[in-house]
Amino acid sequence: xxxxxxxxxxxxxxxxxxxxxxxxxxxxxxxxxxxxxxxxxxxxxxxxxxxxxxxxxxxxxxxxxxxxxxxxxxxxxxxxxxxxxxxxxxxxxxxxxxxxxxxxxxxxxxxxxxxxxxxxxxxxxxxxxxxxxxxxxxxxxxxxxxxxxxxxxxxxxxxxxxxxxxxxxxxxxxxxxxxxxxxxxxxxxxxxxxxxxxxxxxxxxxxxxxxxxxxxxxxxxxxxxxxxxxxxxxxxxxxxxxxxxxxxxxxxxxxxxxxxxxxxxxxxxxxxxxxxxxxxxxxxxxxxxxxxxxxxxxxxxxxxxxxxxxxxxxxxxxxxxxxxxxxxxxxxxxxxxxxxxxxxxxxxxxxxxxxxxxxxxxxxxxxxxxxxxxxxxxxxxxxxxxxxxxxxxxxxxxxxxxxxxxxxxxxxxxxxxxxxxxxxxxxxxxxxxxxxxxxxxxxxxxxxxxxxxxxxxxxxxxxxxxxxxxxxxxxxxxxxxxxxxxxx
Numbered sequence: 001x002x003x004x005x006x007x008x009x010x011x012x013x014x015x016x017x018x019x020x021x022x023x024x025x026x027x028x029x030x031x032x033x034x035x036x037x038x039x040x041x042x043x044x045x046x047x048x049x050x051x052x053x054x055x056x057x058x059x060x061x062x063x064x065x066x067x068x069x070x071x072x073x074x075x076x077x078x079x080x081x082x083x084x085x086x087x088x089x090x091x092x093x094x095x096x097x098x099x100x101x102x103x104x105x106x107x108x109x110x111x112x113x114x115x116x117x118x119x120x121x122x123x124x125x126x127x128x129x130x131x132x133x134x135x136x137x138x139x140x141x142x143x144x145x146x147x148x149x150x151x152x153x154x155x156x157x158x159x160x161x162x163x164x165x166x167x168x169x170x171x172x173x174x175x176x177x178x179x180x181x182x183x184x185x186x187x188x189x190x191x192x193x194x195x196x197x198x199x200x201x202x203x204x205x206x207x208x209x210x211x212x213x214x215x216x217x218x219x220x221x222x223x224x225x226x227x228x229x230x231x232x233x234x235x236x237x238x239x240x241x242x243x244x245x246x247x248x249x250x251x252x253x254x255x256x257x258x259x260x261x262x263x264x265x266x267x268x269x270x271x272x273x274x275x276x277x278x279x280x281x282x283x284x285x286x287x288x289x290x291x292x293x294x295x296x297x298x299x300x301x302x303x304x305x306x307x308x309x310x311x312x313x314x315x316x317x318x319x320x321x322x323x324x325x326x327x328x329x330x331x332x333x334x335x336x337x338x339x340x341x342x343x344x345x346x347x348x349x350x351x352x353x354x355x356x357x358x359x360x361x362x363x364x365x366x367x368x369x370x371x372x373x374x375x376x377x378x379x380x381x382x383x384x385x386x387x388x389x390x391x392x393x394x395x396x397x398x399x400x401x402x403x404x405x406x407x408x409x410x411x412x413x414x415x416x417x418x419x420x421x422x423x424x425x426x427x428x429x430x431x432x433x434x435x436x437x438x439x440x441x442x443x444x445x446x447x448x449x450x451x452x453x454x455x456x457x458x459x460x461x462x463x464x465x466x467x468x469x470x471x472x473x474x475x476x477x478x479x480x481x482x483x484x485x486x487x488x
Contacts, residue, residue: 009486013038016485019273019293020044021261021308024051025467026458026474027299028244029080033478034297035251039485042291043253044275046260049245052427052460055238059330059421061370063360064237066326066425068378069093069230071468078231080471084243089234095362099341100176101409102351103131108411111176111346116212117195118173119161123209128173136168144207155436157194158186164208176346180356182434182465183322184384185349193434234366262288264296264308271296271454295454295481299474302430302461312452315445319438319461321428324380325388327402328360330421331375335412345409353389354405356380374420377406384435390424398424433464456481 016039020031023045035041048054054066070077081087101108112120112127120128123140132140143164154160157178161170170186178186182194191198197218201211233239248255256277263274273291298305306315336359344358360376361368367376379402382388390398399422407414433439442462449457456477460466463473 010038012486013482014040016040016294016482017042017292018295018297018481018485019261019271019291020297020299021273022051022299022301022304022459023047023049023255023257024299024459024470025053025240025244026051026460026463026470027297028241028248029471029474030297030299030456030458030478031248031253032244032251033475034482035248035253037482037486039482041248041251041253042293043248043255044259044261044273045255045257048257049255050238050241053237053241054425055236056328056423056425058328058376058423059374061330061367061374061376061421062236062238063328063367063376063423064232065328065423066427067237067467068358068360068364069232069237071466072229072231073468074472076472076475077467081233081240084240084247086233086239086243089239091232091234091364091366093230093232093343093363094365095339095343095359097342098344098346100131100172100348101341101345102176102348103172104348105133106131108341108345108409110342112173114216115173116198116215117157118175118177119165119169119208119212120173121209121212121216123165123169131172132166132168136166136172139166140169140209142166143209146207148203148206154199155190155192156187157189157191160191160199161186161208164202172348175349178434179349179383180346180380183324183355183382184435188384188436189434190436190439193439232364236367261300261308264312266312267292269454270294293454295456295485297478297481298449298455298457299459301428301459303428305457305459305461309449309457312455313445313448315448316441319430319441320385321430321461322382322384322386323388323391323426323428324382325390325398325424325426327379327381327390327398328423328425329377329379329399329402329406329419330371331377331414331418332373332420333375333412333414333418336375336377336410340412341410347409349383352405352408353401354379354381354409355383357406357409359410377410379406379409388426395422395424398422430460430465433469438464450480453484454481 018034018041020027020043031041031043052066056065109130114121129137174186201214258278265272271293277287339362343363358378381390458474463469
């Protein structure tokens with residue numbers, strides 16, 4: 001854009017002021033895309049940059065208090081990481097598999113190898129039988145004797161699994177995965193959203209277990225080997241936020257933290273953004289100002305976006321979003337050196353107050369080195385339609401509950417005196433894109449936003465949760481907006 005062969009286009013870009021509201025990853029990426037072509041950009045963030053990516057220092061260790069990794073699908077996040085010069089810091093999970101806890105009459109057992117979303121490829125595997133029992137195993141085998149499914153007949157993952165392989169497979173194998181990963185019950189999860197092609201493969205081969213085998217084979221042929229589904233960054237995902245901020249500053253973006261956008265006003269072909277800024281030292285009165293913009297990108301959470309866009313866009317009914325709390329514990333516990341439950345534990349819904357646990361110093365080698373013999377454990381609470389058990393507790397109470405849950409889930413007695421530090425992070429997670437009806441709701445909201453000239457909206461509530469969806473969506477929407485500004 002800055003090439004001498006396009007001086008008119010570069011001059012036009014320099015005249016287009018874009019205001020980005022929200023400094024999560026979606027907002028940072030969208031601001032970068034506009035700034036790369038020479039557009040003046042102002043980025044407003046009421047709190048700290050990063051959104052779902054948060055970090056905290058616990059007992060001297062810097063840990064991820066929010067997202068700790070990203071999905072590799074599509075390669076979009078890896079491409080961004082590489083562009084920002086962080087490729088040397090890419091790391092993959094270590095430490096083997098995880099466990100499922102809260103199994104009736106069993107307690108805890110390793111999550112069976114193979115399979116897809118907990119659906120077993122072979123119900124006769126010993127590790128599958130250990131979780132669902134002999135009767136559950138034979139019920140799952142009945143899947144191979146049932147008539148095939150007509151494509152698209154069953155949208156609900158839970159109902160599909162229960163019908164084909166029985167309730168034990170759904171409740172003991174699939175539900176811990178969907179609850180831990182998507183914060184949703186399998187009955188509410190859209191089959192095609194989480195396992196594209198599964199229904200078609202079922203129709204083709206005649207059984208759900210056979211369809212799982214087909215999809216796993218296809219993924220392995222494409223190089224998506226088990227264990228490579230996610231990546232992280234040595235030193236924590238906060239490094240991505242730091243690198244994006246540095247890149248934006250180099251591109252001349254005006255980054256304002258502590259600046260809350262209070263109102264959007266349409267003024268002819270442009271916008272007025274009413275901003276309230278809080279002094280960095282928290283002293284003095286907040287200052288108000290109006291920013292004029294040729295275009296606005298709203299990159300906030302769904303509730304904040306709805307408040308700003310009210311009167312400009314009809315977004316339909318809001319989604320029900322799960323509230324999640326993550327309590328990070330640092331422990332002096334040599335009895336955890338043997339990694340008794342691998343990289344962590346998922347729970348059968350309803351069996352415990354916590355929904356999942358990550359043994360972070362087993363999963364991530366860089367964190368294990370930083371912890372210098374201590375253990376870092378993350379305990380997650382809350383799910384779709386379920387208030388976190390920690391919600392009404394103070395920080396000390398939340399840490400005690402997390403320690404008790406970690407002790408039970410890891411199968412090791414952990415004493416209060418072994419806890420050397422704790423951190424609690426609370427956030428409202430966007431309704432997972434996997435929930436039935438979510439895709440249609442998000443598509444309608446996106447179409448309504450696109451119908452307004454000079455306006456775009458990005459972020460997980462429109463793109464779907466996870467950086468692998470947020471990043472390419474932010475790139476795409478920023479490109480759409482800047483093309484409209486430059487070419488009409």
